[in-house]
Amino acid sequence: MKMLRLLTFILLASVLGMATDVQTYTIRLQAESDETGKAVGVLALANCTPGVLVLPLGFAAVEDLRLEEPAVGVRLESVARNGMTQMKLTLPADISAKTNLKFSFRLKQVFQVTKLKPGEKSTLPASSRSFKHAFVNTQEGVIGNYRVELIFPNGLMAQAIREQLPKPAKNEVGPRVLLTKLEGRQAAILQLSKLQQGDDTSMVVELVPIRRSFGWLIAGLVLAGLYLFRFRDLVTKPKS
Amino acid sequence: MEKMTLSSKTREAQSPTEQWMRYLGFPGGILLFLLIMYLPAGAGLSAGAQAGAASFALALVWWVTEPFPTYVTSLVLMFLLLVTRTSNAKAIMDVLGMEVIWLNLLAFILASMLVKTRLAKRMALWLVVRFGHKASWALLAFLVLQLVLAPLIPATAARCVMTLPLMIVVATIYGSTEATPNNFGKNMMLLNLACISVLSSITMTGSSANLIAVGLIQNMGGQRVYYMDWMRVGAPVAILTMVLMWILGQKLLFRMKPEEQVPQVEGGLELVKKQFEAMGPLGFQEKKAIAIFGLVLFLWMTDIFHMRWFGVEISAPFAALLGAVIVLFPRWGILSWAEADIPWHLLIFSAGAYAGGLALDDTGAAEWGVRMLFGGMNLKGVPFGFTFTVVISVMMYSHLLTTSKTVRTLIMLPIIITLAKALGWSPISLALPAALCIDWVVGLPISGKPNVIMFSTNQFSVGDNFKYGMLTCTIGVAILVISGATWFHWLGITPSFWAVAP
Numbered sequence: 001m002k003m004l005r006l007l008t009f010i011l012l013a014s015v016l017g018m019a020t021d022v023q024t025y026t027i028r029l030q031a032e033s034d035e036t037g038k039a040v041g042v043l044a045l046a047n048c049t050p051g052v053l054v055l056p057l058g059f060a061a062v063e064d065l066r067l068e069e070p071a072v073g074v075r076l077e078s079v080a081r082n083g084m085t086q087m088k089l090t091l092p093a094d095i096s097a098k099t100n101l102k103f104s105f106r107l108k109q110v111f112q113v114t115k116l117k118p119g120e121k122s123t124l125p126a127s128s129r130s131f132k133h134a135f136v137n138t139q140e141g142v143i144g145n146y147r148v149e150l151i152f153p154n155g156l157m158a159q160a161i162r163e164q165l166p167k168p169a170k171n172e173v174g175p176r177v178l179l180t181k182l183e184g185r186q187a188a189i190l191q192l193s194k195l196q197q198g199d200d201t202s203m204v205v206e207l208v209p210i211r212r213s214f215g216w217l218i219a220g221l222v223l224a225g226l227y228l229f230r231f232r233d234l235v236t237k238p239k240s
Numbered sequence: 241m242e243k244m245t246l247s248s249k250t251r252e253a254q255s256p257t258e259q260w261m262r263y264l265g266f267p268g269g270i271l272l273f274l275l276i277m278y279l280p281a282g283a284g285l286s287a288g289a290q291a292g293a294a295s296f297a298l299a300l301v302w303w304v305t306e307p308f309p310t311y312v313t314s315l316v317l318m319f320l321l322l323v324t325r326t327s328n329a330k331a332i333m334d335v336l337g338m339e340v341i342w343l344n345l346l347a348f349i350l351a352s353m354l355v356k357t358r359l360a361k362r363m364a365l366w367l368v369v370r371f372g373h374k375a376s377w378a379l380l381a382f383l384v385l386q387l388v389l390a391p392l393i394p395a396t397a398a399r400c401v402m403t404l405p406l407m408i409v410v411a412t413i414y415g416s417t418e419a420t421p422n423n424f425g426k427n428m429m430l431l432n433l434a435c436i437s438v439l440s441s442i443t444m445t446g447s448s449a450n451l452i453a454v455g456l457i458q459n460m461g462g463q464r465v466y467y468m469d470w471m472r473v474g475a476p477v478a479i480l481t482m483v484l485m486w487i488l489g490q491k492l493l494f495r496m497k498p499e500e501q502v503p504q505v506e507g508g509l510e511l512v513k514k515q516f517e518a519m520g521p522l523g524f525q526e527k528k529a530i531a532i533f534g535l536v537l538f539l540w541m542t543d544i545f546h547m548r549w550f551g552v553e554i555s556a557p558f559a560a561l562l563g564a565v566i567v568l569f570p571r572w573g574i575l576s577w578a579e580a581d582i583p584w585h586l587l588i589f590s591a592g593a594y595a596g597g598l599a600l601d602d603t604g605a606a607e608w609g610v611r612m613l614f615g616g617m618n619l620k621g622v623p624f625g626f627t628f629t630v631v632i633s634v635m636m637y638s639h640l641l642t643t644s645k646t647v648r649t650l651i652m653l654p655i656i657i658t659l660a661k662a663l664g665w666s667p668i669s670l671a672l673p674a675a676l677c678i679d680w681v682v683g684l685p686i687s688g689k690p691n692v693i694m695f696s697t698n699q700f701s702v703g704d705n706f707k708y709g710m711l712t713c714t715i716g717v718a719i720l721v722i723s724g725a726t727w728f729h730w731l732g733i734t735p736s737f738w739a740v741a742p
Contacts, residue, residue, distance in 0.1 A: 125325075157281055159325060160288040160603065174654075175604065181283035208287050212278060220274045224267035227307075234263040235256075 019141040020053050020091065021046040027057075028149040029110065030183070035129070035153075037110040040068065043101040044144075053089040058135035058148070060084050061108055068102040071095075076103060086138075111207075127209055128159060133190065134202035143195040148203075151187045156207040158188060163204035166192070177203045258701075265305020273298035277324075282608065289603035291324035296596045303686065304702040310685070310695070311585040314592020327599045335595045339557050340397060340689050341587055346560035347401030347693075349580045350533065353567045354405045356575060357529040358519070364409035365516040368503060372512070375414055375424050375501040376490055379431055382407065383486055386435035387479065391443050393540045395556040396436050396679075400690035402537070407432055408697060413512060415504030418698035423494035424501070425699040430708040431489055433682060434482065436690045438712065440679040441478045444470035445544075449645035453675035456653040461660070461667030473733065474676050477723055481716050485708075488715075493708060525574060532574070536563035586696040593686035597643025606642045607651045610634070614655060619663055625737030627663060628670065628724050629717075631656055635674040636713045636720075639681045645688070649678050664741030669734045673720055680716055683709035 023046050029039040043055070057065075057078075062085040065078040073092030078085050087103070111129040116122055124130060131150055137143050152158070164176040178189045192201040276294035281287065299317040303310050321327045335341070354360040371381040385403065393399050407428055411417070416425025440446035444454050444467055454465045490496055503512050522530075539546075539559035546553045554562070567574050600606040613634050619627045635652055642648050653671060660670040681688035685695035685705050695705065728734040 158286040158288075160286050172654075175607070179284045179286060179604075186281070186283055210281065212287075216277055217274055220270045224270045227266045228263075231263060231266070231307075235259050 019139075020048050021141055021144070022055070022139075023144040024147070025055070025143050025145070026147045026149070028151065028182075029107070030151045031110040031131070031153045033153045033155065035109055035111050037107040038104065039107065040102065040104045043103070045099045045101065046097065048091055048095045048097055048099050050091050050093040050095060053091060054079070054139055055087045055089070056081075056136060056138050057085045057087055057105070058133055059105075059107060063106045063108060065105040066103065068104050071099060071101060074099075074101065076101075078105075124206065125208075129156065129207040130162070131188075131205045131207065132163075132202070133204075134200065136200040137195040137197055140197050142197075144193065146190075146192050146195055146201065148190045149182060149187055150189075150205065151182050151185050152207055154185065155210055157186050157210045159206040159208040161188065161203065161205055163202060164190070165200070165202045176201070177205070261305040261703075262307050265301055266307040268305065269298040269301035269307075272301055273320075282612075284611070285605065285608050286603060288324075288326050289600075289605035289608060292321065292326035292596075292599040292603045293605045293609075295320040295324055295326060296600055299592070299596055300684075303684070304706065306702065309585070310702075311589040311592070314589045314595075317592045317596050321595055321599050326603060327595065331598070331602070332595045335591045335598065336587070338591075338594060339555070340594065340692075341590055343395070343397050343557040343560060343689070344401070344587060344590060344693060345582055346557060346564045347398065348582050349564040349567055349575070350536065350560060351401055351405050352580045352582075353529050353532065353574050355581075356579060357523070357525045359526045359529045360405035360409055362516070362519055362522075362526065364406050364413065365512055365519070367406065368410060368413050368509070368512050369516050372410075372413070372503060372509065375427075375496055376486075378410060378414070379427055379486060379490070382410075382428065382432055383435055383482055386432060386439055387482075390436075390439035390446060393537070394440070394445060394447055394543070395540060396440055396447065397689035397693060398540050398556050398560070400432075400436050400693045402533075403432065404693060404697075411697075411699060413503045413505055414500060416500075416699060421699040422500050423496045425697075426494040426704055426708075427489045427496065429694050429697055429699045430494075430705065431482075431486060433691055433694045433705070434485055434708065434712045437679050437681050437688055438478050438482055438716070441676050442471060442475045443467065444474075446474075447645060447679050449649045449678045450675065452646060452649050453653050453671070453678060456649070456657065457668060457671045457675070460654060460657045461671055463666070463668040465668070465672060470672070470675075472731065473672065473723070473728060476727070477676060477716065477719050480719055481712060484715050485712050488711065489708065493711065494704070528574060532563050532566050535566075536560055583696050586692065589696075590689075590692045593692065594643055597686065601642055601644060601647045606647065609641050610638055610651055610655065613638070614659065619659070621740060623737060624665060624669070624735050624739045624741070625721075625725060627659075627665070628673070628734065628737070629721050631659070631670050631674055632677065632720050632724070633717055635677040636680060636717050637683075639677075639687050640683045643686055643688075645678050645681060649675070665735065669728075672733060673724055673728065676720065677716065680713055682712050 023044040025043055027039050027041040029037050031037045060083050062078060065076065065085070065087065067074065067076050073094065075090040077088045079088045089101070110131060112132050133148055133150070135146065158179055161177045166176070168174070168176055176190065176192070178191070180187055180189060188203065188205045190201060190203045195201070273294045276297055277291060279290070281290055295317055298320070299313050302308060302313040318332050321332055322329055367381055368378060371377045386399070389399050411425040411428050414424040416422040416428070441450070444450045444465065454470070458464050503509050505511050536559050539554050539562070540556055543553060543555070568577060617630060619630065635656070638648060638652060653675065656674050657667045657671050660667045681691070683706060685691045685702055687709070691705065724734050725737045729736065
């Protein structure tokens, strides 16, 4: 029994020791007004060991997944699992210890499409779009830094970050999802460090048109004008 | 003196300026709302955060200028937060169930008990007989009282509610009532308001936000702050500021007329003495009130031992709840429900203020504002003294942007520690002095729980609070900067003010 445990430990240790390290995993997704999107990702790998490396993409219905700058002997295939797409990378025997891989893919539908049943209440206004991204590290190695950048379509901005998980730890500065500007448009960046196997991270962002309705302006000015007229006695001297 | 009712009536405008402020405040608030709503959005700000900031700005203008009673403004703010989609209905409504609202409600039941049993009157008369020969000594007595209570009871709202009946009765003796407030009443209420918050910064256990700051300095800055480290820098700054405010409040901000400096009850101090003597020895009901209040006070003071003693922590609202149960108990209690004076208008005002403050925090608007304040300055290569002054000023005045000390600490301290590291300074040199500002939430009636409670007395306006609070903060910044250059430097906390990091 002891020998069996020892053997299992040695096997596990050797597998973990041999696993390719994912130092950084970055995806930049540019969403367009027609709700399609093009993503470019970069993987910085260290201690590369020949064999298969399967990494989840965190997106469903991915199209045209391919390596942008083909590394010699590296193959990339997409594998569908539980409705999500995974990247299956085959690393050749002569791969160098440190390798950067750039890949890209397309998304037909970046935003969530919710079909309402008859009588069901909508939870979003008609002009809103909802983007959801969830990622689970399913491979055995640790991912050093995971980062997803969503560049919003022209004419849209974030109404609110509806979900950002996990909550930042005490020693982390800044929120889990940061709103910023990339390539001249507003963007949301999800970032998490040291993802162990099974760790997950997610964001849900609601987007709305940048241009606000003029309803506020009209209502505000009418109310202000009415008040100034009806309450003018506050500053006029009472007639004797 | 027998009553302590907190009226929901709007305070009358006292001068033509106030009348104009009321008249123009309504359209002014709307214009500010529209301006912020239609400004081009900053890249780091969501539409929800922008709408939240616009709604809060409108409410702030209305709270200051008072075209409506403050609680109506709070209701408007709650509605705006919903229709601008800044917060959802549940988040807004849930505010009424927050700990601070419950504490207010229960504490007012306890305060009603002190008034009904005439214990508040007895203590106030004693205070006036003992220290009230001059109004300024009566004010000083309250400063000392708050100084004694601060390390004993960390909950600022509890301290406020405990001493509020005394303040109201003493103010009444000096002729300041909610119908006819005078400068003694303003000095009394605002000095206590400032003392309750500022004196919490004497010890690191003065508020939970202080402890969070200590944790952040240790975890992120790698430097440990001990109880005495905090106290020897925090105590002199807080006490000196409050003594200066005791003087400046009377001499500069709200000068008291000669008749306001002596008890205004007919017969003067002699009559007060006679009234005190006429009360005779403590009655049974008063003794019962002392016992009930003593039990609540004991639970407030010993909260760190609760887990060990009872296996559960009885937080400040639940200690007050236990007191309220005993007070309202049939036959054995002191009050009936109808006799409890619960200011619902104040609770609605608080709920709106907190809903607005939480929206600013939740949407990231407060954090964005703070980042913009620091991000706009290049502090690389400048002398330490300049960086120190900027950090202390931003930390001190940033309380006007948020209603939660905890949230402000969690936003600001990591930024300050990171900034110190990036500039090459020891994290503690900026973070500890900045942490001393956490409790100085004195600028507006919505800035802190005690402020909300004190504002309900109708003895001062939002403008009075702002004036007093800003002077307190400015004196605090000045004393902290002087201390940073001298006292803190001698203690080894700060480098020389002229030093430039490599």
